[in-house]
Amino acid sequence: MPRLKPTASDNQVTTATFRLKGGLFPLTLLEISRFDAVDFEQQLRDKAAAAPGFFKQTPVVLSFDDFVGDLDTLPLADILAICRSQGLLPVALRSGVESLAQQAQVLSLAIMPATRVKPAPEPLVETEPSAATKASTAEISQDEPAAPASVQLELSPSSHIEINRNPSKIITTPIRSGQQVYAPGGDLIIMAAVSAGAEVLADGNIHVYGALRGRALAGVKGDLSARIFCQSLEAELVSIAGTFKVDEDLRNEHWKTAVQIGRDEQSLCITPLV
Amino acid sequence: MGKTTTSAAISSGIAMRGHKTAVIDFDIGLRNLDIIMNCERRVVYDFVNVINGEAKLRQALIKDKRAENLYILPASQTRDKDALTIDGVERVLKELADDGFEYIICDSPAGIEHGAFMAMYFADMAIVVANPEVSSVRDSDRILGILQSKSRRAEQGERVEECLLLTRYNPERVEKGEMLGVKDVEEILATKLLGVIPESETVLKASNQGIPVIHDTESPAGQAYSDAVARILGEEVEHRFMSVEQKGLFQRLFRRSA
Numbered sequence: 001m002p003r004l005k006p007t008a009s010d011n012q013v014t015t016a017t018f019r020l021k022g023g024l025f026p027l028t029l030l031e032i033s034r035f036d037a038v039d040f041e042q043q044l045r046d047k048a049a050a051a052p053g054f055f056k057q058t059p060v061v062l063s064f065d066d067f068v069g070d071l072d073t074l075p076l077a078d079i080l081a082i083c084r085s086q087g088l089l090p091v092a093l094r095s096g097v098e099s100l101a102q103q104a105q106v107l108s109l110a111i112m113p114a115t116r117v118k119p120a121p122e123p124l125v126e127t128e129p130s131a132a133t134k135a136s137t138a139e140i141s142q143d144e145p146a147a148p149a150s151v152q153l154e155l156s157p158s159s160h161i162e163i164n165r166n167p168s169k170i171i172t173t174p175i176r177s178g179q180q181v182y183a184p185g186g187d188l189i190i191m192a193a194v195s196a197g198a199e200v201l202a203d204g205n206i207h208v209y210g211a212l213r214g215r216a217l218a219g220v221k222g223d224l225s226a227r228i229f230c231q232s233l234e235a236e237l238v239s240i241a242g243t244f245k246v247d248e249d250l251r252n253e254h255w256k257t258a259v260q261i262g263r264d265e266q267s268l269c270i271t272p273l274v
Numbered sequence: 275m276g277k278t279t280t281s282a283a284i285s286s287g288i289a290m291r292g293h294k295t296a297v298i299d300f301d302i303g304l305r306n307l308d309i310i311m312n313c314e315r316r317v318v319y320d321f322v323n324v325i326n327g328e329a330k331l332r333q334a335l336i337k338d339k340r341a342e343n344l345y346i347l348p349a350s351q352t353r354d355k356d357a358l359t360i361d362g363v364e365r366v367l368k369e370l371a372d373d374g375f376e377y378i379i380c381d382s383p384a385g386i387e388h389g390a391f392m393a394m395y396f397a398d399m400a401i402v403v404a405n406p407e408v409s410s411v412r413d414s415d416r417i418l419g420i421l422q423s424k425s426r427r428a429e430q431g432e433r434v435e436e437c438l439l440l441t442r443y444n445p446e447r448v449e450k451g452e453m454l455g456v457k458d459v460e461e462i463l464a465t466k467l468l469g470v471i472p473e474s475e476t477v478l479k480a481s482n483q484g485i486p487v488i489h490d491t492e493s494p495a496g497q498a499y500s501d502a503v504a505r506i507l508g509e510e511v512e513h514r515f516m517s518v519e520q521k522g523l524f525q526r527l528f529r530r531s532a
Contacts, residue, residue, distance in 0.1 A: 173433075174464045176419025177412055193464050195415045210464070 030060045030088070034068055037078055044086045055087035061112060064095045071095070076103040168204070175200060175214065182220075196236060205229065211256075215239075219263075228261040229273065243268055275410060276441035277403050279477060280499075281381035282310045282486040284401070287503030289344035290488075293376040296335070298366075299349035300393035301383035302357055308348045311338060312484025322350040325362030331369050340489060345375075355389035363392050386420060395425050399435040399506075401468060405442050406454040411462055414438070418465060437468035439502060444473040445518045456516055469502035471495050472515040 032040075048055040062079065064071055076093075083090050092110035093100060104111050166185035175181055175190060177197030182188075188202035191209045198214035200206055205227045206218045212230035219226025219241040226240050233254055237246050240263040250270075258273040278301070285297035298321060299307035308314040313336045319329035324347070331347075338344035347366075350357065370378055382393035394400060400421050404414040418436055427434045440459060447453040460467055471477075476493035480486065488503070490496040494515050501511045 173422060174418075176422070177415040179419040179423065193462075195412075195419075195462065197412060197416065198419070211461075213462075 027091070028058065028060045029063050029094070030083070030090070031063045031066055032079070033066045035074060035079065037075075037082065040079070041082045041085070044082060044088075048086050057087065057089050059089045059091045061092045061094055062090050062109075064093075064097065064100065071097045072099045074100065074103075076100060076109075077107060080107060080109075169202075174210070177214070194235075202226070212238075217244075218261075224263050226263075229259075231258050232256050233259045233261075233270070238268065240268060275384070275403055275405055276471070276477075277384070278306045278310055278381055279481055279487065280401065280403050280439060280441065280471075281307060281379050283488040283496075283499040284503055284506065285344055285377070285379040286338070286341045286486040287488045287499055288377050288379075288506065289338070289341035291503065291507060292343065293507075294343045294374055295341075295377040295379065296345045296347060296370050296375045297379040297381060298347040298393075299381050300358070300389050301381065302349045302353050302355045302389060303351065304383065305349035305351050307381050308336075308346065309484060310481050310486065311346050313338070313346055313348070317348045320348045320350040321366070322353045322357045324366055325358065331366060331373075340485070355383070355387060355392075358389065358392040360392070360395065364396060367396055386416065390417075391420075391424065394421055394434075397421070397425060397434050398427070399437070401437055401439050401506075402463075402465070403439050403441055404459065404463075406440055406444075406448065406456075406459060408454065411454065411459055415463055418463065437466045438463055439468045439471065441471040442473045443470045443515065445516060449518055456513075467513065468505055469498055470513060470516050471498045471502075 060083065062083075064074075067074075080090055090109060092112050093104040094112040095101070096113070101111050166183070168187040168189055169181070169183035170189045170191070171181060172191045174192040175194045175198040177195045179195075180199045181190075181201070183202040183204065183206075185203050187204040187207065188200055189207045189209075190200060193210035194200055194208055194212050194214040194216065196213040199217070200208070200214065201217045201220050203219065203221045203223060203226075206216050206229070208216065208228075208230040210230075211232040211234050212228075213234045213236070215237040216228050216230070216235055217237075217239040218228045220239075222241050224241045228238055228240065233250060234256055235247065235250060237244055238250065238261050239245075240261065243263055243266065245268050254270045254272065259270050260273055261268055261270050263269070278299075281297055285295050289295040297307065297311075299305050300321075301307070302322060305320075308317055316336050319334035321334065323329040324331050324334045335345040335347055338346060367378060380393040380397065383389040394417075400418075402414045402417055402421075404410045421434050421436060422428050425434050438459070440456060443456070444453055448455045456467065456470055472494045474493055474495040476490055477487050477495045480490055480496075487493065487495050488499040491500070498515050501514060504511045
């Protein structure tokens with residue numbers, strides 16, 4: 001697999017000896033469902049014979065998600081040895097089991113978190129397409145024993161936490177005084193006005209395609225990135241993740257105009273929707 | 275606000291157009307409809323008697339003297355609103371429908387208590403009566419919300435047909451900024467406008483005399499109610515009495531006829 005290596009001929013002149021960059025590399029997942037040293041080696045050998053091009057220092061991620069049997073007593077070192085003998089280069093382990101994680105640490109294998117149940121995973125979009133990754137994609141897509149897994153190698157500490165989001169709640173009728181509507185885990189979309197004395201809440205964003213005259217609270221579970229959008233700001237109160245502004249603070253140049261409200265550091269910022 | 279006046283006028287108007295109509299007073303303990311309809315001396319049995327099985331529906335219904343197809347079911351003055359039960363109200367409404375009544379007008383008490391809830395629960399259509407002032411409009415908004423969430427239709431996932439009747443409307447005061455305009459109210463409530471009833475002395479006079487104002491075909495209020503009735507029955511009638519000029523014209527007409 002080609003690697004990105006800084007060389008002396010690099011045009012970039014820098015005093016640092018290296019730099020960290022995120023990249024997306026397709027990796028092959030070797031899903032092991034059952035382990036018997038003899039069978040495993042034999043089957044791997046057969047595969048290698050069928051596709052010799054593939055088994056040349058090819059990095060793989062070992063996965064035990066579908067494993068039947070006792071993972072605690074699994075001889076991970078043996079599996080590694082057999083893989084290497086057949087030209088595969090296990091680089092990481094994907095499993096949530098603690099004993100395997102300990103073994104992996106001893107054997108200098110990276111650990112990937114166990115699979116999350118996701119509806120129809122889509123291939124990740126490459127942000128920095130390079131010739132290197134493209135070539136490797138082409139190479140791997142032939143004669144492949146396992147489905148390619150897209151693994152994101154992100155070196156910067158990730159602040160993104162995946163939240164299981166519910167589908168948006170869409171309301172087409174006016175929200176009247178005294179009514180309260182809450183969209184747990186997602187966005188709330190109201191295709192009418194929200195009356196004074198009404199309250200709309202969402203864990204995500206709130207969209208009001210009408211006048212917002214009542215109270216709107218977005219990101220009630222603490223999502224700081226939540227926003228409120230409305231066609232006409234006439235609200236009694238707007239709040240994002242607990243930071244709020246009341247009627248009196250809202251009666252400025254944005255009053256009765258189409259705006260979006262987001263959270264900026266400690267305060268709410270209101271910007272016109274153009 | 276004008277709920278009872280409106281119930282009397284609209285039920286009379288529908289009946290005068292040849293539809294068999296009943297009007298029920300849901301304001302138990304504060305009955306007024308019988309006075310406005312001028313039948314208080316003819317009340318023997320009332321709505322609660324019928325619900326409790328102490329009287330037959332036929333015995334309690336009072337035939338209106340002015341409109342041929344109109345019957346009044348008066349409220350009890352000696353009970354309270356808890357005397358109404360969902361089953362009892364449903365039974366009475368069903369009996370009326372089986373008896374050939376085409377329109378049943380339920381005159382709701384004020385507030386959002388049990389009596390109002392009983393009056394609205396079985397509604398197919400709701401006429402929300404509001405005055406052009408902020409507090410009244412806010413209350414109407416609340417009622418519309420309850421209507422679309424707590425009524426039987428709402429429970430079955432359907433919508434109650436809702437419309438707004440603005441009473442005691444004074445275009446001059448709207449122009450001076452002392453009253454909310456029709457546009458403002460319509461914008462706040464976002465619902466269909468059934469009609470605007472102009473503020474008029476004739477309304478009060480009619481109530482005191484026990485003649486529903488719709489019978490006064492000369493008065494703007496009576497005409498405005500007639501228009502509203504026509505709209506309920508599906509006719510397209512242009513809105514009147516909403517601007518100062520027209521009001522002035524009618525004032526002049528009035529002076530001449532008075």
